[in-house]
Amino acid sequence: MSLLRIEDLRIALPKGGDRAFAVDGVSLHVDQGETLCVVGESGSGKSLTASAIVGLLPSRSLRVAGGRILFEGSDTLRMSSRELQDLRGGRVGFVFQDPLSSLNPLERIGKQVEEVLRQHRWTGDHRQRVLEMLSAVQLPSPESLVEAYPWQLSGGQRQRVMIATALATRPSLLVADEPTSALDVTTQAQILELLRDLTKQHGIALFLITHDFGVVARMADRVAVMKSGKLVEYGTRDAVLRTPREAYTRKLLDAVPPLRAGPARPAGEPVLKATGLTKSWVTRGSLFRPGRTVAALKNVSMSLGHGNTLAVVGESGSGKSTLARVLMCLTGADSGQADLVGINANYLGLRSRDLATVRRNIQLVFQDPYASLNPRRRIGAAVAQGPLAQGEKPGAVHARVAELLGKVQLDPSAADRYPNEFSGGQRQRIAIARALAMRPRVLIADEAVSALDVSVQAEILTLLKDIQRDEGLSMIFVTHDLRVAARMADQVIVMQSGCVVEQGAMQDVLTAPQHHYTAALIDAVPSLPSISVQQ
């Protein structure tokens, strides 16, 4: 008998939702001690399925419309709230996506972990068990940690606390809903490792939700692929990853770029050079607390060749965005020099009204396609805004807007619509058109695709490559995803805590990393080829 068996589950959405059923006839099962990975694009119903297991649907307006959820043989949909409470945290542990907000900020860590023990009348010394669990998830000095508050911990540490809490009562099933997607790659890898070790070690079944096939490859025994509330493919890991039956699955798999650099283009004449960039952020202290200084850039130098792409990689907080912003003159540098070769030597520190040539020559595409467009400005106006601010003639600008929208494969009628009428991928195209409207020589893309689903990601990357070729653009590509970097870049610089720890041709760095941090980054990438390695 399966530990968990979901049969023909339907969850109805309130009227006016995306569709009638958020989850539409899903059947799956999880056996004792095995790991089931559920993948699928955003909104496909993964989270709702998981939360329905123990009756934790996020809103009153959602309703289970049919099906059964058998846990150890009894239907949780028909359980009393008392029985469900015993199940939750007792036999079934939960880990949610966002470690930053999953802990009550007002309570100490120890108390929050202990609460679950108290709730399920754990026999044995509670404190002992808490400490045991905290060390099991490899948290440093558990004794002092129990006295800490959540906000005194890093994101990775908090997620470990959540895992410790979920496993403290020795559940037979652990449900983890994208437990690592808010974390940076290296931490992500550690947490996944930990989850796998702990569940295997104690024979705990794992219901793991992810949208990352790398994670699937690393963790899963079996895989369920969902789309629009329906289960489209269901099978063992190898069957799904190697011989997918459904076109949709194949499309998802194809969209995952390999961790392999393409052929390097010849290095062009340098167009943008920077030397010795240093930037510190100072947070103000109070009367008694000294201010904190974060060195976001320490003596960073780089050079970008004409027609080339330079990738900037590194984990979260390593200073990648700061570098991009300094180069764009959105933030002043403390010291250092940047030259737009042949146009504007040492343009840093110019006053904002003297920045016209810099604005013309360097443009930016941002990470979040939802935040980077002014929701109250029509698309056409948004694209035209830059040239108009630079004093170009409205007539000419108009024509260029139409041309650019065509170039990024949007309908010309898009000009009259507002951003909320477009999907994320379309918005990113608009953002690219807006940047191109300035006819820049250098395009800086700061995590330009990391907010997008893999399939859309692939389309945008292709578009960027095409445009780069057509317009003779040089590009700085900021990303934390080595696979994306590998696909796009000729050169790479690797950053850690504000320092450039390694730089060189993409291919060389990937195959023979010189710095141990680079090596760790490469190792951390969960990638499809690793399937064979794992076996």
Next chain:
Amino acid sequence: EEAPRRGGTLQSVLWPEPPGIMTGIYTQSSALLPTTKIFESLLTYDFNLNPHPNLAESWEISPDGLKYTFKLRENVRWHDGEAFTADDVVFTYGDYLIEVHPRARAVFERAQVSKLDDHTVVFELKEPFAPLIRSFDLCCLIVPEHLYKGTDFRKNPNNLAPIGTGPFKFDEWKRGEYIHLARNDDYWRDGLPYLDDIYYRFVPDAASRALALETGQMHIATQNDLELFDVDRLSKLPHLDVTTKGWEWGSPIVWIEMNLRKEPFSDKRFRQAMMYALDQNYFRDVIFQGYAKVATGPVHSASPFYEPDVPAYRQDLKKAEALLDEMGLKPDADGKRTTIKLLGLPYGEMWNRSAEYTRQALRKVGIEVILEPSDPAGWATRTRNWDFEMTMYFLTTMGDPALGVSRTFLSDNRKQGVLFTNHAGYANPEVDALFNKAAVSVDEEERKQLYSQVQKILVDDAAVLWLVELVWPTVYNKKLHNVVTGASGPNSSFADAWLAE
């Protein structure tokens, strides 16, 4: 008639809460009510303003009217046990009041006061001043020399707990709530007072005050304490009585004073036109709810010097318009002839209504009135500094015109910065001469003659816009006896007031 009963606590309304109750220093009308129970004067006055002995047993006026000799009572003691002597009287009238009390100063500066022996004092005048014998009123109560001489009167610590000779002693002042006076067991009138104590309660809301009288929680309210239509209603209740007597001494007249230095007020016809435009009966009946009499001129009708035979201004819009036309103030397209400003008296709703009615009445003849909001201090400052076009207020005319009336019209009393002087800037040599002559005359008939002449001139001149004579009601519980026995009404000492069971 029942026999007086000893004992009982009198609950009296007092509003507003006075700033202090030291006589002479605090002259607000609400301060007087408790002050007059604690302090006493040489004389008291009956309804016809005739003097009666009080702290003075007897007195004598020399035939030339220049020398007043008072024989003082011998068995009087201050609340702290010290004996009351001529020194106290000399100090009060020769020193204390001259310094702290501007109106008393105007009277007693004319006299040289000295002591003949411990219980005899004499006031000597340079020229006769007949009103002097009417001046020992409730503003001029006697203070203890032994506590005040040589001190800074205004900062004397005794001001917070005054020591007097009166039938009641100061006991407690709970700020914001009440003043408590207790019986003076050593009072010089044997067996008096009847009452054990008096609570003066500060009840800021007129409706609450009425309710308190209605329910019997309070025994007495007076002057402005009650809204006048409440008085009417309360007077019909079986347990309450109303009297309008007891204000003869004050004789207040409501009027509008105009700044005669300014156009168009300098024109007599304009002033007369306004007199014709206003309906004094409306003031009497609607605004003052019948608790008023139409005023015909500067002297109060209760005064022995009142002259009824003066030019009368009945409301007559035609006449008013004719006068305005004659002046050349023609109505414009909106019917507006001119715009003037009225500084209302900021003493509450009744006065707001008076100002609002004035605006409406004058608008009917094409005079647009802008009401200027102010506050007591602002009103006083602007009025005394002549910074107004028209200002409405009431003036106590105090029985004798030499005390209360002439001050508004004498040309040498145009004292900028001093309140209740000739703010309007009225100047008429004939009027000056008549008033001055009457003040020093000792012949009652001659004075009457002179004052009646003056009244005719002033009324014809419409020197001010006379509206009504105020009649202040005192509403009291029928259990309370001997409430209003003389010209100072509820401001008498209450030594013989008593409460039935």
Next chain:
Amino acid sequence: MRFVYAFAAWLPRALLVLVAIGLLNFFLIRLAPGDPASVLAGETGASDARYIEEIRKSYGLDQPLWLQAATYLRNLATFDLGVSYRMQRDVADIIGERIPATLLLTSTALVLAIIIGTLLGIQAARRAGTWQDTVISAFAMLCYATPVFWVGLLLVLLLSVHAGILPPFGMSGLIPKSGFAAVLDALHHLVLPVMTLALFYFAVYVRLGRSATVEVLGRDFVRSARAKGLSERQVLRRHVLRNSVIPVVTMAGLQVGQLLGGAVIVESVFAWPGIGRLAFDALMQRDYNLILGIFFVSSIMVVLANLITDLAVRSIDPRVGRS
């Protein structure tokens, strides 16, 4: 230790506010038309030039402006709020006598409003979208829109004039009582003014309690708590309540100033002998020194209240005051 820090952080800000209020007072008098000395003397000054001289001297009005301001601030620092020329007494003394009554009224009203309001707000949030929520929210909305002075009058009309169950004015009955009877008497008198004053703030806390709770209920840690197997009641008590109380406490601190403003109206409607009515009386008499003094003292009360809220928030929320 954190509380010492809190105090040390509060002190300079409080002083800054008080100095600013002092300066504001100083310039307000000069905003009034006319000579500041006669403005300060008010009605009394009308008849007496001696006062004006005295005021001129004690305020140094013959000196340059900055020196006057310095003198004024120095006086404030020693709690010398000047003299009420109408009452012939020190302003500080006059206010001191009245503060207890105001504290009784405002703190009772605030505490009641907070407790009842927040609890109802939380209840509404738990039942968001149901009839309970609708009824509570609608009632709060009605209270919110009702003018305080009007409610006061209506309550007097209904409960004292017609029903005759509550005294319409004052803080004590006409016959002074002692001991427990006096306490009961005061409570009896307290009912109407407190009801009136609390009504508006009650509405504020219903709304605030509701929105804060709705917000907290949507946070992820609530879901984690449920996933631990806690019942709804336990989730509410152990995790939601403390979190949703934080904005309530913060708001309470901000509202003390408003509450004192409300006291001006309520105390003058109900003849409550506190500084609110004192302010009203002083206003009617334009006893400026007294009004300015009340304004200053009220500001001190607000600043103190801010310290108290700050400490309260700190004791609820461990994040505040640490990084």
Next chain:
Amino acid sequence: MHSWRIGVGAVLLGLITVMAIAAPLLAPFDPMAISGPPLLPPDASYLLGTDMLGRDVLSGMIHGARVSLIVGLVSALCSAGIGITVGAIAGYFGGAIDRALVRFTEFFQVIPSFMFVILLVAILTPSLLSITLAISVVIWPPVARLVRSEFLTLKTREFVEAARSLGLSHGSVIVREILPNAMPPVLAVGSLMVATAILTEASLSFLGLADPNMTSWGYMIGSARPVFRHAWWLSVFPGLLLFLTVLSITLLSEGLGDKSNPSLRGQAGH
């Protein structure tokens, strides 16, 4: 769920506004003129009775709407002007400017605002101008705080950075990029300011700080206070209208601001 609030609020407020605009046409009598016997209870010719001087209460109420609405609107506009300027500058530029402006705002939030209004109006003597001015001076802090916090989040939004990198000046970034996006919650709080201002004006008038040359609801209630036990119609009807006006505006603002942070409500007092 929330649209009915906007609907009811808008209809009510619309009616009151129409009444204010068409007051001379609608009112049966000149509100200032003595048009009947004093203290007449509501009857057929004086629908809501007459006051102490015999003025028609209904006419007074209809004309009084003008003062309330004008004071409410103008004060709200002024305070929104102050609040938006202060909040926008503080939020956008940050740093020392921000700290100074936050202190400044905090100061106005801390002082007992109603007492301050009283003081200002008393000192400046009551008139439409001084009342409006005084109210505007105290009710802007919630707007400033809101605008500042909106600016703090919005300025880090990528579209703002994008606008800057397209070469727009600070001024046009503030006015054309950020402000329009900050407006919806500001509108909600701003409309609540109208209600606050109306209530404050009424409270002032009630306390006697009114311009005697105009009829306003608070003034009607305040001047009827001595007689309210006998002539209940003098205070009940104007109060009811005042209540309905404030209610309609509050409903409207609730509806508008449903998405914005409700904890910013209830700042300025009565």
